[in-house]
Amino acid sequence: MTATADRAQAVLDPVYWDYFAGGAGDERTLRANEEAYARRRIVPRVLRGVGERDLRTTLFGTELTLPVLIAPTAFHRLAHPEGEAGTAAAAAGAGTVMVVSSAATQPIEEIAATGAALWFQLYPQPDAAFQEHLIRRAERAGCRALVVTVDSPVFGLRDRDSRHGFTELPAGYACENMRDAAGRVRDIAMDAALSWDHVDRIRAATDLPILLKGVLHPGDAELAAAHGVAGLIVSNHGGRQLDGAIAALDALPAVAAATALPVLVDGGVRRGTDVLVALALGATAVLIGRPVVYALATGGRRGVRELLETVRTELDHVLALAGARRPADLTPDLVA
Numbered sequence: 469m470t471a472t473a474d475r476a477q478a479v480l481d482p483v484y485w486d487y488f489a490g491g492a493g494d495e496r497t498l499r500a501n502e503e504a505y506a507r508r509r510i511v512p513r514v515l516r517g518v519g520e521r522d523l524r525t526t527l528f529g530t531e532l533t534l535p536v537l538i539a540p541t542a543f544h545r546l547a548h549p550e551g552e553a554g555t556a557a558a559a560a561g562a563g564t565v566m567v568v569s570s571a572a573t574q575p576i577e578e579i580a581a582t583g584a585a586l587w588f589q590l591y592p593q594p595d596a597a598f599q600e601h602l603i604r605r606a607e608r609a610g611c612r613a614l615v616v617t618v619d620s621p622v623f624g625l626r627d628r629d630s631r632h633g634f635t636e637l638p639a640g641y642a643c644e645n646m647r648d649a650a651g652r653v654r655d656i657a658m659d660a661a662l663s664w665d666h667v668d669r670i671r672a673a674t675d676l677p678i679l680l681k682g683v684l685h686p687g688d689a690e691l692a693a694a695h696g697v698a699g700l701i702v703s704n705h706g707g708r709q710l711d712g713a714i715a716a717l718d719a720l721p722a723v724a725a726a727t728a729l730p731v732l733v734d735g736g737v738r739r740g741t742d743v744l745v746a747l748a749l750g751a752t753a754v755l756i757g758r759p760v761v762y763a764l765a766t767g768g769r770r771g772v773r774e775l776l777e778t779v780r781t782e783l784d785h786v787l788a789l790a791g792a793r794r795p796a797d798l799t800p801d802l803v804a
Contacts, residue, residue: 469738469739469759469762469775472759472762472763472766472771472775473489473758473759473762475762475765475766476488476547476761476762476763476765476766477489479765479766480546480547480765481546482632483632483634484543484546484547486628486629486631486632486634487543487546487628487629487632487634488541488546488547488758488761488762489628489758490626490627490628490629490708491624491626491706491707491708491711492624492625492626492627492707492708492709492710492711493625493627493711493712494627494711495707495711496707496711496712497704497707497710497711497712497713497714497715498706498707498708498711499707500707500714500715500718500736501704501706501707501715501716501717501735501736502736502738503715503736504715504716504717504718504736505717505736505737505738505741505742505745508717508745508803508804509803509804510741510744510745510748510786510789510790510802510803510804511801511802511803511804512789512790512791512802513790513791513792513802514791515791516791516792516793518787518788518791518792518793519793520793521784521787521788521792521793521794522793522794523535523780523783523784523787523794523795524794525752525753525795527565527699527730527752527753528612528613528677528698528699528730529612530565530585530612531563532563532564532565532585532753533562533563533564533780534562534563534564534776534779534780534783535743535747535751535752535753535754535783535795536564536737536743536753536754536755536756536776536779536780536783537564537565537566537567537587537732537753537754537755537756538555538559538564538565538566538567538755538756538757538760538772539567539706539734539755539756539757539760540567540568540569540570540589540615540617540681540757541569541757541758541760541761542569542571542572542573542643543571543572543573543637543641544572544573544574544761544764545573545574545641546573546637546641547761547762547764547765548764548765548768549768550764550768550769551572551573551574552566552568552569552572552573552574552578552579553574553578553579553581553582554764554768554769554772555760555764555769555772556568556579556580556582556584556586557582557584557769558769558770558771558772558773558775558776559584559585559772559776560582560583560584560585561769561773562773562776562777562780564585564776565584565585565586565587565612566579566584566585566586566587567586567587567588567589567615567755568586568587568588568589568611568645569589569645570588570589570590570591570602570643570645570646570656571643571645571646571656572643572644572645573637573641573642573643573644574644575644575645575647576588576605576606576609576611576644576645577609578644579609580609580610580611585612586609586610586611586612587611587612587613587614587615587679588602588606588609588611588613588614588615588645589614589615589616589617589681590602590603590606590614590615590616590617590670591616591617591620591656591657591658592616592617592618592659592662592666592667592670593656593657593659594657594659594661595657596669598648598654599669599670599673600673601648601649602645602646603670603673603674603676605645606676607674607676611676612676612677613676613677613678613679613698613699614670614674614676614677614678614679615679615681615701616667616670616678616679616680616681617681617682617705618662618667618680618681618682618683619681619682619683619684619703619704619705619709619710620658620662620682620705620709621658621659621660621661621662622658622660623658624705624708624709624710624711625711626708643656664691664695667680667695667696667697668695668696671695671696671697677698677699678696678697678698678699679697679698679699679700679701679732680692680697680699680700680701681700681701681703681734682701682703682704682705682709683700683701683702683703683723684702684703684704684713684714684716684719684723685719685723686722686723686725686726686727687726689723689724689726689727689729689731690726690727692727692729693727693728693729697729698729698730699729699730699731699732699752700723700727700729700730700731700732701731701732701733701734701755702716702719702720702723702724702731702732702733702734702751703716703733703734703735703755704716704719704735705735706734706735706757706758707735715735715736716733716734716735716736717733717735717736717745717746717749720733720746720749720750720751721749721750721800723750724749724750724751725750730752730753731750731751731752732751732752732753732754732755733746733751733754733755734754734755734756734757735757737754737755737756737759738759739779739782740778740779740780740781740782740783740784740785740786741782741786742754743779743782743783744783744786744787744790744792744798744802745803747795747798748798748799748800748802748803749800749803750800753795756775756779759775760772760775763775790802
């Protein structure tokens with residue numbers, strides 16, 4: 469996917485490229501996410517008679533044709549005029565889930581009109597009434613789960629954005645899913661008092677499954693089930709929050725071992741081989757973020773669909789070579 473990133477850099481405004489590609493601080497964690505996959509080696513089994521592979525995975529009642537979801541990323545219209553609706557249309561065509569960001573530049577209703585299976589990403593908001601308004605809006609749009617981002621009590625310090633002075637969207641763009649009942653766009657509020665109480669309030673406000681995104685410590689995985697959480701996403705926010713945080717893949721095995729909940733992972737997934745490694749180390753599925761934005765920038769919805777189909781083809785191929793028929797067949801002994 470390096471070529472897609474290079475093409476995206478060539479077509480994007482340098483300010484927007486740095487927003488999408490950049491991370492916090494010295495970007496150590498950003499680099500570590502990909503390096504963690506580069507360190508792993510697959511130890512295949514042979515003579516397993518796998519035959520035709522089956523990539524289907526079911527998550528919270530939705531069957532996906534492959535264990536790869538689209539991660540929540542902001543501002544898709546800065547990458548391509550088709551915006552989040554284009555990304556969602558590609559997800560629908562590929563038979564997978566798109567997690568829609570609170571910072572989407574198109575409204576959830578417009579994105580849902582594509583027919584895609586959607587989850588909604590929510591930053592816990594200190595204004596309880598406004599938070600409930602956001603949840604109800606996601607429910608009415610048909611979102612099938614809430615992804616609650618819990619690694620952002622404050623905003624990450626992103627040097628690239630600071631150098632460009634990129635602090636707000638250009639005229640004509642807005643975080644459309646942050647509109648209140650009167651239609652005013654509110655800022656996404658970070659809350660340094662963020663705690664498990666916030667999770668409890670969200671849990672009490674909806675019957676949708678709740679996944680916590682941003683879990684890296686197994687102790688937090690152990691606590692999650694007690695607070696009514698349905699699943700976890702092992703994530704360091706793509707290296708955009710705490711620079712120096714552990715790579716997501718390195719955190720995955722301990723988190724998966726600490727809970728019976730479904731565990732997903734994002735950060736650094738670039739190829740089908742990466743998907744296989746993550747699944748073998750305990751993930752139920754993975755989410756892909758930056759490559760989706762780059763594919764959108766270079767080819768709109770068709771580019772995103774081609775990306776997903778490439779990952780599907782690669783995963784199917786490496787499953788056969790590793791001696792597995794389905795994702796559930798993958799075990800930690802297949803990775804060194």
